Amino acid sequence: MGVIIKMAWDNIWRSKTRSWVVILSIVVGVWAVIFLMALTLGMGDSYVKTAIRNQFSHIQLHHPRFQEDQSAGFYIPYDSMRLLVNSDINSSTARLILYGMLSTGHGSRGVKIKGILPYKENRLSGIADKIVQGHYLTSEDQSGILISEKLTQKFKVTLKSRVVLTFQDSRGEMKSSVFRIAGIYNTGNAMVDENQVLVNESGIRPLIFADSIPVNAFHEIAIEQKHVSMVDSTQRILKQQLPGVLVENYREIAPDLAMMESQIRISGLIFIGIFMLALIFGIINTMLMAVLERYRELGMLQAIGMEKTKVFGMIVLETIFLSIVGVPIGFLLGWISVSMLQVNGLDVSIFSKGNEQFGIANRIFPILDGGLFIQLAIAVAMTALLASIYPAIKAIKLSPVVAIRKI
């Protein structure tokens, strides 16, 4: 076997230029798949993280009927101290949520009104950093409202403009209140920005709960984990601790996030599939040339007694060697290029309009996935194996006597 391996290895270097062309095509292909996948993963990660931070958090708690009815009467108590006993929780906040109408002198629009605890909200979502004009809400600011840059443009309002919020209170009665724009924010996610406004929970609470005002009643409790991997275990614990409360993780709240993650995996497999398809013909062509060129030699080997299985094995090994030489080089190039890009990220602000629509940040930080390396190595080896079959059959089908006649 040793001599067959040696022959196979040395044979691929007999036609250096031809072998290097195949090797380089594999290097470029492997690099391209790694690079594209790293960008796609980075993009997906950015989308998921932005969505978790701005919209969903890792875990949300609601009254079981709140999501369905969207009625202010379905609230749950918020006991932040009790939640923080769980050491996996990084921060939490609670919100009053109303679905109402934003009206200005230039028109009105249905919006989600979030009554926030300013300090806790900012700790969880970092919204204060997204303020582009004005200031973030303070707990004393009862009539201030935070509105997105997109909505100010749409309704031609500016800082300190007055806007009216109309909504149903906990008993189903219509309520209206005037708020003054305290700050204008831009989260970079158009879908979020166009559909929500933020007010102080203490400012809106008396309007929702007209008679008795339960101070710790909220519609939504949002929880941020220390790490995304802790989501499931915390969810399990909370479900046990809070019977009668709906405890959902971000994948349940936004199934599109989970779908995004699986779509990225699928697109990775498609990248690999296309690359392998292009590669297989190149390898078959090269190996066929190598076999036909060595017709006499292969005939001689069989004439002096080399079994067909060994000749077959030698051609298969040659193909695999030829193919896998490029893989580590491609890995290295992929790793270097992705690592370099990870420092400052890839600036995609040129496409920022489109990115905002999809909630993707303007700077993408590519992510290397270790599993992809293994998938690629296996895919190349399998492709080589597949590509070697036809040339190897050609090699053993030749008649030694026809080959010998030429010797």
Add this chain to the structure above:
Amino acid sequence: MNVIEARNVTKIYDKDKIPVYALRGIDLDIQQGEFTAIMGPSGSGKTTLLNILGGLDRPTDGMIKIDNQILNNLSENELIKFRQKSIGFVFQSYNLIPVLTVRENTEFVMLLQGIAKPARDRRVLELLTEVGLMDKIDKRPSELSGGQQQRVAVARALGSTGQMAAAMAWRATVNSSVRAGVTRCARNGLAVGSDCSSGQLSVMTPLDRGASSTPMTK
């Protein structure tokens, strides 16, 4: 005792549906230790006969028996095994394996036969000493002259534990060490040569006799 027996061996090539007789009813007996040269003019069927005797080709008709084994009945894979175990080939253009060294080329058939490394090493040293190529043991064929390559080809053929060396289409460049090697092979077993067209190989008469495909001179 006959090591080779050929009876009524006929080979017909079917070129564009026109039958071409390469061999027509050959009978041949070669005994242990015998040294035989097959001679004839170009196109008389020497190579065809040698191919059939070496198990590379099958006759259209007739029987070939080597070492009491009838080749006609062997499958393709059995023929390969037969060639590996019983025949040492020396081709006209040497045909060494370019990626292997002189040592590896010489031991290649022994490797295929599964001979253990110590025995293989010993045999390689003996053979290369005999053909005078010990100083080239780690060179590749491309670093050798034509004559040196031919000596390696002879060493490879002799390395086989087989009893017969089939030397095909020797050219005029055959030198004294090759002669010595083949003569030694003849002493140990049997050598069959074809297309001998040079006077340098003294045991083979350099004559093309007649135009018939059947006559052969021992």
